Amino acid sequence: MKRVGLVGCGTIGSRIARKIRDENLAALDFVCDLDPARAHSADPRSQVLTDLSMIREHSVDLVVEAANAEVVRAIALDVLERSDFLPFTLTALQDDDFREAVRARCREAGTRLIVPHGGILGLDGVYDGRSVIRVVTFKTTKHPRNLGLAPDTAGVVYDGPTRGACVQLPRNVNVHAAFALMGVGFDRQRSIVVADPSSKEMRHEITVTGPGIEWRLSIASTPTGEVTGSYTPESAASTVARVLGGTYDIVMA
Ligand SMILES: NC(=O)c1ccc[n+]([C@@H]2O[C@H](COP(=O)([O-])OP(=O)(O)OC[C@H]3O[C@@H](n4cnc5c(N)ncnc54)[C@H](O)[C@@H]3O)[C@@H](O)[C@H]2O)c1
Secondary structure (H helix, E strand, O other), rough: EEEEEOOOOOHHHHHHHHHHHHHHEEEEEEOOOHHHHHHHHOOOOOOOEEOOOHHHHOOOOOOOOOOHHHHHHHHHHHHHHHHHEEEEOOHHHHOOHHHHHHHHHHHHOOOOOOOOOOOOOOHHHHHHHOOOEEEEEEEEEHHHHHOOOOOOEEEEEEEEEEEHHHHHHOOOHHHHHHHHHHHHOOEEEEEEEOOOOOOOOEEEEEEEEEOEEEEEEEEEOOOOOOOEEHHHHHHHHHHHHOOOOOOOOOOOO
């Protein structure tokens, strides 16, 4: 049975821990959160860590992150020296030097950084079609509270390359980062973020074009956490299960 470590036990992380435990998918070796009570309630049987530096003392096959961009920056290279890494916070990877260091570490160590589709759909399509795709526009509309902005903020709060959106709104555009990372990159993908005080949902509208290609994806969910929509915890837990090889019959490529 594979050994897993989990960093961040909030909306997404706690759902992942429950799935691993309920379906006996792996041995959850440690759960790490700044709040030990939160980590303990995510999985009472795992060792609780509150300090990121303690992760390196644990030998696991996979580390799953559901915390924030600073955590990804702090642990990615160290984790990838010894195990695969599945981060749900992908905005940190907009930094070319950091991303290249991650790639080099994976090559040296024979490990992988695994990118989940998280709250959106179409990551498989953009990845497999990235050599022919020309233009990607990714528009997200949320209530300003779910963007960490004053409740009366209205209108476009960002319009430009995805790289800048990752810097300006690192907690809110992880799906943009995932799509750019697996698609046309952080400079060629355009991100638009709109604050709408009347919105009760989080909506992502993605258009992808290229020779003979035109996709329009519209994905909406209601907020469950401060930044996370209702689909993401379920999607995240199922992705972890898939990565752990939970299903052995008919599987998605
Ligand atoms: N990829 C996607 O589709 C997608 C979608 C939604 C959210 N996200 C991202 O996933 C991450 C988790 O989202 P969430 O809604 O579960 O957030 P959350 O705020 O509910 O949980 C984050 C947890 O991380 C913990 N944490 C913060 N700093 C830490 C540190 N230094 N060490 C250990 N623990 C730490 C917090 O205490 C908290 O329990 C966020 O970065 C969010 O932006 C990604």
